[in-house]
Amino acid sequence: xxxxxxxxSESRNQPKSLSDLFISFTLLAxxxxxxxxxxxxxxxxxxxxxxxxxxxxxxWSVAQIMPGPNVINLALMIGGRYFGLRGALVALAGMLAxxxxxxxxxxxxxxxxxxxxxxxGALRGMGAVAAGLIxxxxxxxxxxxxxxxxxxxxxxxxxxxxxxxxxxxxxxxMLVLPALGxxxxxxxxxxxxxxxxx
Numbered sequence: 001x002x003x004x005x006x007x008x009s010e011s012r013n014q015p016k017s018l019s020d021l022f023i024s025f026t027l028l029a030x031x032x033x034x035x036x037x038x039x040x041x042x043x044x045x046x047x048x049x050x051x052x053x054x055x056x057x058x059x060w061s062v063a064q065i066m067p068g069p070n071v072i073n074l075a076l077m078i079g080g081r082y083f084g085l086r087g088a089l090v091a092l093a094g095m096l097a098x099x100x101x102x103x104x105x106x107x108x109x110x111x112x113x114x115x116x117x118x119x120x121g122a123l124r125g126m127g128a129v130a131a132g133l134i135x136x137x138x139x140x141x142x143x144x145x146x147x148x149x150x151x152x153x154x155x156x157x158x159x160x161x162x163x164x165x166x167x168x169x170x171x172x173x174m175l176v177l178p179a180l181g182x183x184x185x186x187x188x189x190x191x192x193x194x195x196x197x198x
Contacts (some may be wrong), residue, residue, distance in 0.1 A: 011055045015047045015081050018090045021083065024048065025075055025094030030102070036071045038137040050078065066176050071095065149191040150184070158184055 024043070032037045038059075045056050063073035072095055079091025113119045119141040145155040158180055165176045 012052065015050065015087075018083060018086060021079055021087060022090045022094040025079075025091050026098050030094045038133040040071060040074065041137055044078065050082075053141065054146045054147055057141050060141075065181055101196045106156065149188050150193070154187065184189075 005173050015024065016021060025049055028036065028043055041056060045053050047074070059077050060070070063070040063077060066073045072092065075091040075095045076088045079087035079089070081087070083090065095180050110119070115179075146156050162180055164178060165171045165180075166173055
């Protein structure tokens with residue numbers, strides 16, 4: 001089965017300066033209550049157009065399997081893409097500085113209110129909201145897989161395998177991700193090699 005050609009080059013912008021990068025990631029981080037993935041995808045891909053949807057899916061995949069918080073990894077990669085090491089550090093600072101202050105203030109407030117039943121209920125409710133954000137972003141990004149060298153059926157099979165292994169069988173993520181990652185990388189390399197692109 002032949003993979004469809006990649007979409008025509010979309011108009012892409014880039015951060016105007018390190019200050020623009022810092023402010024953009026600070027605002028992203030402050031919007032990310034309950035899950036920042038949906039916000040990052042909308043801001044970076046749809047509004048700012050610093051990346052195409054396909055580039056975002058690829059870099060998010062790498063950020064997911066690297067150690068540490070995936071959105072921090074993505075910020076480092078985007079900052080490094082445009083400004084090298086300085087950009088990576090500025091993007092990291094943008095993701096951490098203001099949220100650190102907010103978390104400290106919330107921790108102080110939570111210490112005073114943690115036994116209140118309304119607070120416990122609100123936190124349980126936010127779990128459902130966070131899950132909804134992740135699912136909606138996954139569905140929005142799924143069409144980008146049709147340009148993947150593996151093709152949509154193989155991508156869906158790998159997604160199902162990851163879900164079954166981690167969510168249903170409860171296998172450790174530290175084992176599942178490298179195993180499926182090696183399979184996916186090998187299959188993609190072979191597909192690209194067969195097309196003369198490897």
